[in-house]
Amino acid sequence: MNNNKVVAPTALLTGQTDEHIVWLSKRVGIHQQMLNAWQKLQQEAKESGFDLQIASGFRSFERQLTLWNNKFSGAVIVKNKNNEPVDLTQCNNIERINAILLFSALPGASRHHWGTDIDIYAPDLLKNNQKLQLEPWEYQQNGPFATLSVWLAKNSKKHGFYFPYNKDRGGVAIEPWHLSYAPLASHYQQQLTVAQLTHAINHSDILAKHCILKNIVNIYKKFIINLNNP
Secondary structure, three states: OOHHHOOOOHHHHOOOOOOOEEEOOOOOEEEHHHHHHHHHHHHHHHHOOOOOEEEEOOOOHHHHHHHHHHHHHOOOOOEOOOOOEOOHHHOOHHHHHHHHHOOOOOOOOOHHHHOOEEEEEOHHHOOOOOOOOOOHHHOOOOOOOHHHHHHHHHHOHHHOEEOOOOOOOOOOOOOOOEEEEHHHHHHHHHHOOHHHHHHHHHOOOOOOHHHHHHOHHHHHHHHHOOOOOO
16 A cells, blocks of 8 residues: 555544454454554564553544543543543533543544554553553553553654654643554544534534534644644
């Protein structure tokens, strides 16, 4: 495949198809054209002593919508950058939206829709009965995945992977577990437009639809394209 000519249909960009996905298990899928690179990265990690696994891969629009609505309604806890619960009852709609977008993408705008982005961890580094949280402290100094983070920083790039949320840019919080496959994801990112997002949101049952659509351009600039370049 010539990655310079990647052209993605809107359904792929917004998570409304899984035709591009190869399923590694019943719940974990990745882009078919990323499989070889992932397997090579995983094998090299194994040779270095890490059991590199995917906690979350492809996520459909409907799945992201469920996550969003559960958080907006208060059914699922929303946390801030300090890992503290946010009292959504004290927030207006735009404040709730911004709080959720810190760690959860807008349905239609999740990079997980593409199958090019994965949340990774190493289960063998967790202590007995310790559960994966996908929180920054786990991957930072003294966290269970600190050594894995150091290894990935040195070795993931040669297989085409990078960290889109490697630092705080005033949008999405730091996500040291989030790896992206640049040869495909960089093209998809360029192709995803405000118009496509508007259409997807407008035809969904998302909570706070009116407020989201009113602020969609700002959301796009702050949380969708405001990230690390490969």
